[in-house]
Amino acid sequence: MNAEIITIGDEILIGQIVDTNSAFIATELNKIGVSVVQISSIQDNKQHIIKAFQEAETRADIIIVTGGLGPTKDDITKHTICEYFNDTLIENTEVLAHITQLFQKIANKPLNNLNKQQALVPSKAVVLPNKNGTAPGMWIEKKTKTFIALPGVPYEMKAIITDEVVPLITRKFTLPYIIHKTIVTQGEPESELAERIAFWEDALPQNISLAYLPNLGMVKLRLTAKGVDKKKIEQQINNQIALILPHLKEIFVGFEEASLETEIIKLLQLRKQTLSVAESCTGGLLASSITKNAGVSSFFKGGVVTYQTETKTQLLGVLPNTIDKYSVVSAAVATEMVVGCQKVFQSDYAISITGNAGPEKGDSDAEVGTVYIAVSSPQKVTVECFHFGTNRYRVQNKAKNKALELLKKVIFASENN
């Protein structure tokens, strides 16, 4: 069973808004075993809408259209549907009653003529009630094809998908079973990861496909399995994951929406141990990536952003001598920063980052992109040097991710001691 999503409205085509509706609909359809073959964003234009309907019919069994159902002149979806299905608009009494009530309750005023037209629906359509707004959803069948028209306002559309569309589709159609499972990895580029797991990828069963989703040092591996026997394909996916996990070892982060932050948060909360951070070139990004998450106050003591060189001495006790001798971007300074940080915050673990994010060389001769990261545990300090390229945004974000990766390793190692 295939679906196509068509979003109607110029605001997407001029780049003014990002289409987030389609991702929501696609996620919900995938969950029930309906594959989305195409998502199209098109103009508020009758000929263009009709052409899109025709093209979609050749690819998909279910066509979901959002947008263009408002009461103003530029909203032409309903009239275009009538033309496409050779139908006429009739007033729907339930919708009219709902809209009238909505206006009294929310706006405390009677319906105007413009909004009364929201109760007009094509005669062949089954109405899908819109509890959050005035424009109803519509379900129209044409031989083997099903057209579903929904309002474009995200929270109205979402409620109709969840409450009406998904239950109706699961009732009407016999659907295959689809499972997605995502493995999150950190610390190995896509191409090397691909080589590492090639033996496994090449031997995947035909009904399981693999996708690589790389982003700033992380690569997500998404497995998709399709079948009719739910139990069997769940078993298949689990078998494949059991096969590959031992080969991912040190780069494995977690499943699905897992990130280094969420894994570290879990670990530290579990162990009731604390963390503090001292940042130079990442300038607060590391602290911010941790405090973005709720519930971190139990283990995150705080951080310092020692951006100017002398603040490393004032706040963290880095010796001026060390800076003179080794420069501010050095293993020695990273080490003194992390020790100072651990002491100031009295935390079990500490991270320090000192480097040059560019675009120009600063108080050090280090090349742009050179970053030293130190991690301190209750047992010891480890420090490493990295080169993250010349793009400031990427240097800062890769340094942040790498610091979390090193911290995770150190926490695991300190468990084994």
Add this chain to the structure above:
Amino acid sequence: MNAEIITIGDEILIGQIVDTNSAFIATELNKIGVSVVQISSIQDNKQHIIKAFQEAETRADIIIVTGGLGPTKDDITKHTICEYFNDTLIENTEVLAHITQLFQKIANKPLNNLNKQQALVPSKAVVLPNKNGTAPGMWIEKKTKTFIALPGVPYEMKAIITDEVVPLITRKFTLPYIIHKTIVTQGEPESELAERIAFWEDALPQNISLAYLPNLGMVKLRLTAKGVDKKKIEQQINNQIALILPHLKEIFVGFEEASLETEIIKLLQLRKQTLSVAESCTGGLLASSITKNAGVSSFFKGGVVTYQTETKTQLLGVLPNTIDKYSVVSAAVATEMVVGCQKVFQSDYAISITGNAGPEKGDSDAEVGTVYIAVSSPQKVTVECFHFGTNRYRVQNKAKNKALELLKKVIFASENN
């Protein structure tokens, strides 16, 4: 001149990622007078890609394809292009040299075979260099139609669009003249701003349109003027801006990509004055939003993230008595934090933020969303209380934006003293 954007990749169709690339491309094309007639997201499937190319050719002069250019097995765009244009892949020596250098510099290792394949391009294609990655962009002409294939990684794609695609399109085609001018405002909600400027908006000439782009306390006003006479429409836009600016006064931030950060950076660099920050509930977000920008080490001394209550005493000298008496989310604590911060960093200006970003109440009885922000200048300390709702992401970001807004006001006021 019409364009169509085709994004290739299953991750969009299963709803795993939202397609933000298309909005970027659409915005950039609109700026140079190219209208986008359709955006399609399709599967990594050869037959489907070819069908999408055929359909796009019937609608658009320029077809921009993103995604599927990576080195792994699921990336099939390049082979499909060869089939569509009846072409073969040849090794491009410039691309090979670039990739080899990239691997040596960044990864400090030789090319593997998988990445070497990134240097293969269709023989009919003009290469669009990808300075940020291994997969080059490609420009292929077919009679009157132009196909452009780009990598899907956003920052690689964006650089190629800006540096290569836009200049090439403007050189090759005769386009109408379009000017966009964006006014950045901060501190007034969209609906109130709309009322404030209604008199002006209603009187705009027909060839000038206005769009509101709201985002976390900021509203951008984008004016778009279209015409054939460049001089005339530039004059028109300038006249309209001269008319409205006096009515924006205290909420005006700047033009185009201006942000509070960039304006504050300019001001402090000009005056050779320094800044430091002390954050609690924003957890490093404020420091990070400043240090994201290059060249801030001249005035940004640094910051502290005093996330746990006791660290406010240890690092900033906030009196335990003050915390006991007024609670940690209070004007008194914000004031002692900002004074302590200014002293520790010996900076001219300092900002402090203490509040509750939620989702639960912390070490204070303050409602979720309550935030105190203090700003200290060489002359005085000002402190204000705000309520930013209950969504953690929005509380943190609104607090950060409001803190910068207050700092800007204080810097301006201190100039007048």
